[in-house]
Amino acid sequence: MTVIKVFEKPKLSNPILIEGLPGVGNIGRVAVGYMIDELKAKKFAQLYSEHFFPFVMLHDENMIHLLKNELFYYKAKKKGERDIIFLVGDCQSLSPHGHYEVVEAVLDFVEKLGVKEIITVGGLATGEIEEKPSVYGAVTHTELIKRFKNTEVKFTAGEKVGYIVGASGLFLGLGKERGMKGVCLLGETSGFPIVTDPKAAETVLENLTKVLNLKIDMSELEAKVSEMEKFIKKVENLQKKAIMQITKDESAPVSGKEQLRYIG
Amino acid sequence: MTVIKVFEKPKLSNPILIEGLPGVGNIGRVAVGYMIDELKAKKFAQLYSEHFFPFVMLHDENMIHLLKNELFYYKAKKKGERDIIFLVGDCQSLSPHGHYEVVEAVLDFVEKLGVKEIITVGGLATGEIEEKPSVYGAVTHTELIKRFKNTEVKFTAGEKVGYIVGASGLFLGLGKERGMKGVCLLGETSGFPIVTDPKAAETVLENLTKVLNLKIDMSELEAKVSEMEKFIKKVENLQKKAIMQITKDESAPVSGKEQLRYIG
Amino acid sequence: MTVIKVFEKPKLSNPILIEGLPGVGNIGRVAVGYMIDELKAKKFAQLYSEHFFPFVMLHDENMIHLLKNELFYYKAKKKGERDIIFLVGDCQSLSPHGHYEVVEAVLDFVEKLGVKEIITVGGLATGEIEEKPSVYGAVTHTELIKRFKNTEVKFTAGEKVGYIVGASGLFLGLGKERGMKGVCLLGETSGFPIVTDPKAAETVLENLTKVLNLKIDMSELEAKVSEMEKFIKKVENLQKKAIMQITKDESAPVSGKEQLRYIG
């Protein structure tokens, strides 16, 4: 059960999908979230899934919030720009097979909107704090690399890391099976859990906007990232606590040592 | 596989769903269970699910009892009252995705009966024994808060806790996606596992009946809660033991330390 | 995916289903297996399921054997006897929801063959070696107890144990939902894992044959139980080893302490 709720059916011309769900360093989440804000992209659909954590969040004093992924669109305004669909959200799937199911559901949906190209944004954990983080790229088709010739993206991700876990990887792997082409941009980050890395996000953003011919004012990035970070950290902390509460509720024989993960 | 068995199709006018499944402090279970008894609400449907624990309980000396959730209805008898559907039961889902599936199945069912509003009842674990437990509220729509102006419900749940796990949260989150409106009432309780908290249940009940314009005799609450508690504790203990027996039956390599949880 | 393969469609008159799958002390498995042998009951269907362990067994020197449950029938030969369907097999489900799915699949099948009554056979773990094991009973309907008045079955199972895990419980709980009536016979046994208890099986068998008006020669029970035991122990050991091999094959980060169970 993965449900996509559509508010508006935008007419888009050869749109590119840009994915930025939570992950290592939350680089995708903050970079793509900032683009959405700055471009005033419009929310037109959202999805929830039985593969997400089984809880709702509380916002502000008392507002209930179901865990969601959200789709926004941006229509090209200037020459050189192109139509874009953005995917951001609160979380990724809890179970391994859920990753496949949610990504396939989104691909089914955006394919009908004409998407033939995808850029996913993630983090590449180095275990060290990077003074000047690099951006590494990986592709479904070699021909895509030349579009990035004016950027600083290093297409040597394969030397740095052997795999891409979750949505950022599967959107490209499963998209390719449908004839879609795609690039993954990975910002170098320490990879310490629950650390949002705004510097890496900024570097990714600079390269991403360059290849998309977009002008984006970066001056509010730091402030906005710090604002987003609060929310993202909250989700992460809640997921941890929720695991523990679920465990208790279900009366499992849990001791300090056997605290178990919640796996679908 | 979640099966709803219907005994009677009640004709209800704008009914509100009130959920009280087992959870933290079992506040929902005992508060809603007491309302059902006192109002002589009528059972009209029940459900079981592959997402529940794979065992049956033994009642009394020898009666076999499948784990179930049950639906009761109450038709308004006086001016100011309204029709109500109550949901109580033995347990919630064992697996994360099961929570979504069971809640969606119930929502599909009650939507057809005209439900547009929901109140869920749960506990808010404070880690401390509360002399005078408060009731905190969370909502799907801000406009609902004003209905509680004559109650002591504090709509600052979001400051106390960041999330609501399981049915009490998902009924509201998933219900909102269908255009339903809802409130969650959380009674402050210690949150120690397997402790039913009648005092917190009573406080929730007082506020719940006030907002529903119901008069309920509270004099038997303590006795009935203590009676219900026996049953609820039994289910909880059985779930723990069942996990261990299932583990043994399946010949898993279990030592004292590796006792594992049973996850769907 | 639970597949039932039918070899023959027997015409049966008001047949009773008798279930004896592996479980505590393997009492059901050996008692029902012995009845099948002695009554020369005929195999007419078998089932396998994705909910069983993902391996095949090797029999004798080189024969491959898929894990299965098997159905046999016996047609009444004398006055006082009745038609019987027996269910035995190599294993029960690996995952909690699998128990529900496999039991429902069997109930769908035997319902069409006219089954309205069920007896399930299991073990009741006491933690002690019983010199003279008792047989405890539990029922879906109180009226069934009187049929056992000439047996030694004690219908006080509920005082001894609070629940029945797996097939022996769910066949009755889920069967009752379809209007079927049933009894569970639980032989007292130590409950030590991987110990088949022939004495408890014999006691159950004596009571079971009495209530079914069947004459069964018990003289070969000990020999046959010891033969069956070899096979049952093999399955149990294989399940343990399989878990470990699966774990290794999937290259999971397993140390001695974190050896994890394989849960569907």
Next chain:
Amino acid sequence: MTVIKVFEKPKLSNPILIEGLPGVGNIGRVAVGYMIDELKAKKFAQLYSEHFFPFVMLHDENMIHLLKNELFYYKAKKKGERDIIFLVGDCQSLSPHGHYEVVEAVLDFVEKLGVKEIITVGGLATGEIEEKPSVYGAVTHTELIKRFKNTEVKFTAGEKVGYIVGASGLFLGLGKERGMKGVCLLGETSGFPIVTDPKAAETVLENLTKVLNLKIDMSELEAKVSEMEKFIKKVENLQKKAIMQITKDESAPVSGKEQLRYIG
């Protein structure tokens, strides 16, 4: 969700399926992989599944690679040869029920291509380094053994090992249910995790080609195995790392001790 993508529909005459997916010692993977290379078998279909690990791999510097199983065919060229379908791939299923689902999906597919016979290739872990590894066989039907009379395959696998886990076992067990006949060839190997055993693979290969009347140049085996090994080890290492990253991404309460497996 297991998707088979077909590039070409070969017309085959009574083809035999030969399976060599990763497993103990990766014997099947390297033996069957080498046959495919040497026979210049043609890839005609591939499959991916939600039951595989939720990540993509990076090849070379920057190419994204979805985890897959692949099907190749070989048409008989000389008298005595027969048409063959080969199944190899990156991985097996992550979850127990996934093994059943993926194997059934492949069987559905190859049954339509006329497959009535299957040979699966795996490893038999002895815990010791074998100077001269033997090949053990197991069968679905005794009559198949005589075909191997001119080989060194010992049909006493049942004395050495009690079960065959995963695809190599289930293809035969589930295939038999469809009336297919099959043999499993198990090369003796130490069974140390993540050690590809080329010597055992060679011994299996010698026997396999003999029974198939195929001439295969073995001179490049060592070089090719060492090449394949790099890739296979990479997948294995990635699966380990992926488990850890997934765990981190999902913000699970993981300490060194509680590193948990990822179970579907």
